[in-house]
Amino acid sequence: MIPDHELLKEIKAGSHTAMEVLVKRYYKPIYAFIYRKTGNKENAYDMTQDVFIKMLKHLPSYQERGSFKSWLYTLAVNHCHDQFRSKAFQASKMTEELGENRVSQGDSIPYIFEKNEKRKEVMGAILSLPSYQSDAIILKYYHDMKIREIAEIMDTNESTVKSRLRQGMEKLKAILQRSEEHVPSKKQSSRK
Amino acid sequence: MSRQKNNHQENEWIDWLSEYSIEYPDGEKIEDTIFALHAYVPERKKQRFLKKLPLIVQNAFHESLNMSRTFWAANLIHLMAGLLFVVYLGGDPFLSLFVLAPIPFIIGLLDVFRSRDEGMIELELSFRYSHSQVILARLGIVGAFNLACNLLLWSVFHLFAEPVLLMEMLIYWAVPYTLMIAMCLFLSLAFKSIFAAPVSLAMLFILGMAASQFDIDYKALPGPAWLAVFLAALFALYLEVNFIKRGRYHEFSR
Numbered sequence A: 001m002i003p004d005h006e007l008l009k010e011i012k013a014g015s016h017t018a019m020e021v022l023v024k025r026y027y028k029p030i031y032a033f034i035y036r037k038t039g040n041k042e043n044a045y046d047m048t049q050d051v052f053i054k055m056l057k058h059l060p061s062y063q064e065r066g067s068f069k070s071w072l073y074t075l076a077v078n079h080c081h082d083q084f085r086s087k088a089f090q091a092s093k094m095t096e097e098l099g100e101n102r103v104s105q106g107d108s109i110p111y112i113f114e115k116n117e118k119r120k121e122v123m124g125a126i127l128s129l130p131s132y133q134s135d136a137i138i139l140k141y142y143h144d145m146k147i148r149e150i151a152e153i154m155d156t157n158e159s160t161v162k163s164r165l166r167q168g169m170e171k172l173k174a175i176l177q178r179s180e181e182h183v184p185s186k187k188q189s190s191r192k
Numbered sequence B: 001m002s003r004q005k006n007n008h009q010e011n012e013w014i015d016w017l018s019e020y021s022i023e024y025p026d027g028e029k030i031e032d033t034i035f036a037l038h039a040y041v042p043e044r045k046k047q048r049f050l051k052k053l054p055l056i057v058q059n060a061f062h063e064s065l066n067m068s069r070t071f072w073a074a075n076l077i078h079l080m081a082g083l084l085f086v087v088y089l090g091g092d093p094f095l096s097l098f099v100l101a102p103i104p105f106i107i108g109l110l111d112v113f114r115s116r117d118e119g120m121i122e123l124e125l126s127f128r129y130s131h132s133q134v135i136l137a138r139l140g141i142v143g144a145f146n147l148a149c150n151l152l153l154w155s156v157f158h159l160f161a162e163p164v165l166l167m168e169m170l171i172y173w174a175v176p177y178t179l180m181i182a183m184c185l186f187l188s189l190a191f192k193s194i195f196a197a198p199v200s201l202a203m204l205f206i207l208g209m210a211a212s213q214f215d216i217d218y219k220a221l222p223g224p225a226w227l228a229v230f231l232a233a234l235f236a237l238y239l240e241v242n243f244i245k246r247g248r249y250h251e252f253s254r
Helices: A004-012 A016-038 A041-061 A068-085 A087-092 A095-099 A109-128 A131-142 A147-153 A158-191 B002-018 B027-040 B055-064 B069-088 B093-100 B103-112 B121-125 B131-160 B166-190 B193-213 B223-245
Strands: none
Touching: A004 A016, A004 A041, A004 A068, A016 A041, A016 A068, A016 A131, A016 B027, A041 A068, A041 B027, A068 A131, A068 A147, A109 A131, A109 A158, A109 B002, A131 A147, A131 A158, A131 B002, A147 A158, A158 B002, B069 B093, B069 B103, B069 B131, B093 B131, B093 B166, B093 B193, B103 B131, B103 B166, B103 B193, B131 B166, B166 B193, B166 B223
16 A cells, blocks of 8 residues: 555655555545534535545645645544534534435334434434544544544643543433433333 | 453443444545545645756656666667677667667666556546656657667767768658557557567667668668558557547557
8 A cells, every 4th residue: 555655755756646544445434434524424525525626736845744535534533523503504503414315225113213213313323522622532532543643633732622521422322322312212102 | 340340340440441432434435535535635746847848758757767777788789799790899879870770769668657467557547647748748758869869870870980871861760760669559459568569679670681681672672662651650649649648548458
């Protein structure tokens, strides 16, 4: 596999093939991060494209101090923050996606219903967190990143990342606990 | 006991998080993004002196950096063999150029059509320049460098061996040279160069041997006839270059 820094050198020299290889390498992780931050498929698609455009625009001035991966995630994190602040995004926030049903063939209807409910619950819980906490949790638990890497991406120190993770997890666990307490009552109400 | 409980809670917590699955866009949409990104790839850096030159010359300069060692070695051997045969061994300069002149060009065609023959066209198609432009640029380098080497040899022969007359230059060099490269280029367009190059070389050596062994009197043919053959070969080359320009460089291959 060609290392990132080699591909970056090629792209800086004008290679379109190297750009394709690099984008294909990072498309899915960046899309997944943005998707979990926005909870919306269309927004995630557009914003992923914007992140890669930013990456190419800033490439000539990019100084290879840290890893390219961290820099790309930093662009994604900052782009999400910028978008969340925009009025247009606030207006369209999560409306379509929360109502979207994800059905796979072979699943029974109660199972699909339960899966969708759980998914909405986790999505809602993550989206309810302050941005700096959800960033840390998504990078740690969905992208298997080390505390040091997250600190580099979020431009902060490791102890701050740890405290953000701890606070975020406490909030999420409280939500999880509440939902578990609601499950029996939901089942009872469905029996009625 | 409390450790087991913690592990259980941690697993439960991770299971809960994993419910937030991702639905990725389909491959076509990802390709659309990549297509849009092509517009943002930084421009290729050009040397100042190159910016003023036509595109084909600029391409030729870039492609010259990618020519294989075999091509440069063939040119070097061509020069050395020509000088050795004529200046040191007292050989016939006309026969020497008759046989040697087209060799570097024929071997150079292996480089010109390398990407087509090795199935790398798809990769090169993603570059800024079309594959036709790349092939023409390489052809330009091979032809120009070969011509320069031949003119150098002619100058050396003229000064140190035998004065060169225009008619002899036409009969013993220009005609066989243009005919051979036109034929080899045609074969390379129609088949893989790895087949075209040895066939052309074999024909060249058969003609060369015939010329030296049987003492064929080429001068028996009138001058205008030689000129007509030369012009016909040039016209064939012109048609072949046009074929390449129009992208018809792999019509019959494979």
